[in-house]
Amino acid sequence: MTNDLFRGGDRLPVAEEFYTLQGEGFHSGKAAYFVRLGGCDIGCRWCDAKETWNPRLFPPVEIAGTVSRAASFPAMAVVVTGGEPTQYPLEKFTTALHNEGVEIFLETSGAYPFTGSFDWVCLSPKRQQPPLPENFALADELKVIVEGPDDLLWAEECAAKTGGACWLYLQPEWSRYEEVIPLVAEYAKANPRWIVSLQTHKFMHIP
Secondary structure (H helix, E strand, C coil): CCHHHHHHHCEECEEEEEEEECCCCCCCCCEEEEEEECCCCCCCCCCCCHHHCCHHHCCCEEHHHHHHHHHCCCCCEEEEECCCHHHCCCHHHHHHHHHCCCEEEEEECCCCCCCCCCCEEEECCCCCCCCCHHHHCCCCEEEEEECCHHHHHHHHHHHCCCCCCCEEEEEECHHHHHHHHHHHHHHHHHCCCEEECCCHHHHHCCC
C-alpha cells in the first residue's frame, strides 16, 4: 500500500477497536481502548491475531472517528497494536489523540522506523525480523515471547541493547503455557531483573 492511500496519516487500516483491560506486561490490568491496525509481515507462527496479517482486508478509514471514540472512554488511554502498527504514518493519529488528552501505548516488533509520539513503548522483538537497532533505545518495556530455552538467550541479547530504565518481561507463549511456565519462572527467580508477564486477559476470558 502506498502512503497516498493513507493521505499522510489522515486514514489508517483499522482492523478493530475495543475497550478492555490490558492483559500483558507493565500495564497489565489497566483499562484502555485498543486500536488494532491491519497488516503484518513479521509472520510469528504463534500469533493470536493472524486475521490481521493481510492489509488488503482493511481499507483505510478516517482517523477522526477512532480518535473520538477513544476519547469517549473513561480510561483516556489507547493501546496501538496490530498487526504491525509502525508500518503506517502515525504522526497525525498520535497528535490527535494527545490533543484530546489521551495517553498512547505502542505495541510493536520494532522492525520499522517509529513515527508519531508515544507515552509508552512495548517492544516485543522477533528473531525472524529483528528490531531496528535504534528502536531498542526507545523501548520502555521489552517483552520477549518464550517457547523454549533458546528464547531466553534471545531475550538476553535484546536486553543488552536496551536502555538501563527499560523494564524486562518474559512471556510464555500461550499455546505452550503449561510446558513453558516452569522454565520461565525458574529463569526469573535466578535472574530477578526479569519479570514474568502472563496473558491475563486470556485467563479472564476478555478481549
